Amino acid sequence: NAGVTQTPKFQVLKTGQSMTLQCAQDMNHEYMSWYRQDPGMGLRLIHYSVGAGITDQGEVPNGYNVSRSTTEDFPLRLLSAAPSQTSVYFCASRTRALRRNEQFFGPGTRLTVL
């Protein structure tokens, strides 16, 4: 199993550009989430999904869109990038089957917005 994969690993955007961060998992996990990590901060939840076709907002959703058309994929879209969105983005997935509900994280995408 590849686990949770994210592409790209690094990205530089100009203010106002749009892009999609890709996330995929091959563990058949029901739940997927996007977090962002800023310097000196822990991870903060952007959006999450409890299954295909179902998404909801987390703590910091503004400026981001998500959709979940399949169990495997959960892309994060930046509609009009801003310097405040410079961050490291982590995708995570988990199954509801395990009691401890451990989240499995992807390797992260480091995004810089100029």
Add this chain to the structure above:
Amino acid sequence: AQKITQTQPGMFVQEKEAVTLDCTYDTSDPSYGLFWYKQPSSGEMIFLIYQGSYDQQNATEGRYSLNFQKARKSANLVISASQLGDSAMYFCAMREGSGYGGSQGNLIFGKGTKLSVKP
């Protein structure tokens, strides 16, 4: 109010010694879970240990143990016999709720503690 508080921004420990990383949490939900993750300089998030709110015994995973004091709302991570490879950021996180419903299962993270192991 912060739900997860890690009061030690940085810590040093001598190789082969034990170290305790502090974590306090705040929740009114009787069912919750506490997690510790390690983030080395390479950036990935590595799961270390989990403690459920109803677990009677403190969790242990190899050299990691969780000192769970429910009344004090603390969940400190203890690393025994520190190794150079333990140098990393360590994050405490909490899941409110049982984890089986909609948003339940999303994690709330502390700001982390940077551990440096000295040879």
